[in-house]
Amino acid sequence: MKPRRLAILAALTTLTPVTCWAQDASNKIVTSEHTYALTKVADGLENPWGLDWLPNKQILVTERAGRMRIVSPDGKVSEPLTGLPEITSESRDGLLDVAVSPAFAKDKAIFFAYSKKDGKSRWLEVASAHLEGSALKDVKTIFSSGVKVEKDQGFGSRIRFDRDGNLVISVGDHAAKDNAQNPSNALGSIIRIKPDGTPANKNPGGKLHPAIFAYGFKNPQGLTIDPKGNIWAVDHGGMGGDEINRVEKGKNYGWPTRAFGGGNAPGAEKGGDFVEPFFTWGASPVMAPSGLEIYTGKDFPNWTGDLFTGSLTQGTLVRVMLSKSGSVIGTENIIDTKLGRIREVRQGPDGHLYVLNDESKGGIYRIDPVK
Numbered sequence: 001m002k003p004r005r006l007a008i009l010a011a012l013t014t015l016t017p018v019t020c021w022a023q024d025a026s027n028k029i030v031t032s033e034h035t036y037a038l039t040k041v042a043d044g045l046e047n048p049w050g051l052d053w054l055p056n057k058q059i060l061v062t063e064r065a066g067r068m069r070i071v072s073p074d075g076k077v078s079e080p081l082t083g084l085p086e087i088t089s090e091s092r093d094g095l096l097d098v099a100v101s102p103a104f105a106k107d108k109a110i111f112f113a114y115s116k117k118d119g120k121s122r123w124l125e126v127a128s129a130h131l132e133g134s135a136l137k138d139v140k141t142i143f144s145s146g147v148k149v150e151k152d153q154g155f156g157s158r159i160r161f162d163r164d165g166n167l168v169i170s171v172g173d174h175a176a177k178d179n180a181q182n183p184s185n186a187l188g189s190i191i192r193i194k195p196d197g198t199p200a201n202k203n204p205g206g207k208l209h210p211a212i213f214a215y216g217f218k219n220p221q222g223l224t225i226d227p228k229g230n231i232w233a234v235d236h237g238g239m240g241g242d243e244i245n246r247v248e249k250g251k252n253y254g255w256p257t258r259a260f261g262g263g264n265a266p267g268a269e270k271g272g273d274f275v276e277p278f279f280t281w282g283a284s285p286v287m288a289p290s291g292l293e294i295y296t297g298k299d300f301p302n303w304t305g306d307l308f309t310g311s312l313t314q315g316t317l318v319r320v321m322l323s324k325s326g327s328v329i330g331t332e333n334i335i336d337t338k339l340g341r342i343r344e345v346r347q348g349p350d351g352h353l354y355v356l357n358d359e360s361k362g363g364i365y366r367i368d369p370v371k
Helices: 007-011 177-181
Strands: 018-021 027-030 035-045 048-053 059-063 067-071 095-100 109-118 121-132 135-144 156-161 167-171 189-193 212-215 222-225 231-235 243-247 289-294 307-311 317-322 328-335 342-347 353-357 362-369
Touching: 035 059, 035 067, 048 109, 048 342, 048 353, 048 362, 059 095, 067 095, 095 156, 109 135, 109 156, 121 156, 121 167, 135 189, 156 222, 167 222, 231 289, 289 353, 307 342, 328 362
Parallel strands: 048 095, 222 289, 289 342
Antiparallel strands: 018 027, 027 035, 035 362, 048 059, 059 067, 095 109, 109 121, 121 135, 156 167, 167 189, 189 212, 222 231, 231 243, 289 307, 307 317, 317 328, 342 353, 353 362
């Protein structure tokens, strides 16, 4: 078992930026390290969930109700794209993440995650499609979670590409926690598949479902891959106990047998070869982290290599500061401006950080440097 990092928590200092409101449409935020502005890129989106960039600087964005739109560089939001499959959207399910193929200029491929429903049963599917103008063509299901549940939550559903061109996808336990320790299905796991849906090469295999890369997760709604190719994920705890994990091949991250928060004292469950979280907020506060990014841009040099995640409950964008050796040395609220539920954070092609707020009148926001 890896060394426990809970001792870090007692030493962390949460730094809150001093916020002042500029007279223009941007919100100027000042910290001891950087001054930046929160700029609205696009609004009028209903519960936006995921976004990615097309080669022409347009943004492809999903709305949980089952719509996908294109946002132009000047912020104009398109009509919904046509050709999406039937998508169930009630309380917390629906159209979730989207990812643009790294070879989009040649293959026109996109990939998206969404929930399906048959009667009272729900499950997660991931599909591929070709984007032609304002329409999706050749839609194909490339992954299905298989296990059907009644609850409309806990789908995970972030999609990223690794350096080998595989899709890395976070799959929640569908609010049926025993799934996360069942190696025969892919619920409660991080999976790796090829664009055609077949298992990626060098997955652990053995007793595990062939798509699984790592397992023992509850509801990982944030996923990123660092410049060295390492996979990182955030995960929800039961009641508190939210985590950031560095995801390693074949490892078991403990849910629900080993968890933090909600009365589950660290070390209360003995036995099992579980990986401890890289970082946890402990029993309080409840963060419900969503979205995850590692900053590699040039405009904010003091942020380089740090982790950024949104909070659905606190309405903040949190910077998790890392030392040169890679250990956590503190946290800082980068956005704390009543945007509501921060659903996603991504670094754009321009090197700036973008966030989505999952609200009925949601939008896309960018963090710009102010000199």
